[in-house]
């Protein structure tokens with residue numbers, strides 16, 4: 001077996017049943033260019049420009065009309081949406097890349113003005129996220145009190161994730177990543193301050209984890225474990241996720257359960273965890289509990305990425321914002337070329353500016 005110390009970022013790796021040309025992953029990033037909740041030619045160009053990543057993980061794509069909390073984010077739950085993604089996956093594959101669709105249900109991080117009619121803002125409990133949400137029609141608006149999901153609505157959401165995963169495969173994606181991070185619906189179930197249910201989906205660690213595991217299990221049954229990954233962010237407080245005492249035990253349990261499902265990867269946003277000794281210990285526990293691929297993310301440089309791969313706590317590392325302004329990021333990292341800085345004013349604007357107009361090199 002090749003010794004870990006010889007492995008570097010620019011060598012191929014396998015993930016589930018696919019081969020990646022390198023270990024530099026493009027992290028999922030919402031870019032709000034999906035007018036009408038559809039992918040389009042501009043989005044195809046954007047991802048094709050970044051196809052030298054070992055794997056592209058797309059922006060969050062909603063598995064349900066109820067999950068479209070942000071303005072101009074795409075969906076994967078109608079025929080038209082599936083069709084709109086086909087040229088995108090083809091463009092990435094033609095350029096030699098691989099791509100997973102990130103399935104993101106925003107839950108309570110939402111506003112009706114961003115959603116189609118006949119939708120409901122759902123969450124584990126009727127507790128609003130503190131903070132405002134951008135809407136194209138009404139500007140910044142406070143996030144509303146969501147509706148507590150009934151058990152039927154929970155089962156329906158699980159089915160929606162599974163169907164969206166199948167839709168992703170039909171649209172030509174190599175797999176899906178479940179967005180269990182950053183305070184969206186899956187993480188809303190994990191956090192005991194946001195999930196105050198007293199049924200089988202709230203209370204104990206096992207109960208709070210039940211929805212996430214059920215979604216992962218349903219997706220695995222639909223498209224296969226080798227095509228399924230999940231993103232988590234232990235100790236995250238973004239999107240009004242208050243700190244709680246059982247973070248270590250929750251994610252220790254969850255990573256063991258995810259390992260039983262034999263999914264392809266766990267993608268950990270680790271910057272909050274890295275800030276404490278307990279968090280560092282949790283990263284080690286996740287690594288030892290979960291035997292398939294671990295992807296780490298959060299402010300990584302080339303040097304730090306190489307360190308965590310050599311240390312064996314990550315197999316792959318993902319980069320978010322560096323990919324925005326540096327489409328050919330692997331090449332730049334390999335040759336130590338200075339990186340362009342992205343313009344954050346254009347992160348979520350509509351149109352090509354700040355999206356497809358960054359120079360290739």
Ligand SMILES: Cc1cc2nc3c(=O)[nH]c(=O)nc-3n(C[C@H](O)[C@H](O)[C@H](O)COP(=O)(O)O)c2cc1C
Pocket residue numbers: 027028029030031058059060102104179181182231269297298299300318319320321322347348
């Ligand atoms: C513009 C922008 C949009 C983002 N959208 C998403 C998203 O849709 N899903 C997600 O899981 N993370 C999202 N993130 C977080 C990134 O995937 C990543 O975790 C974060 O940028 C930290 O990595 P970095 O330091 O390499 O940028 C977004 C980040 C940025 C900058």
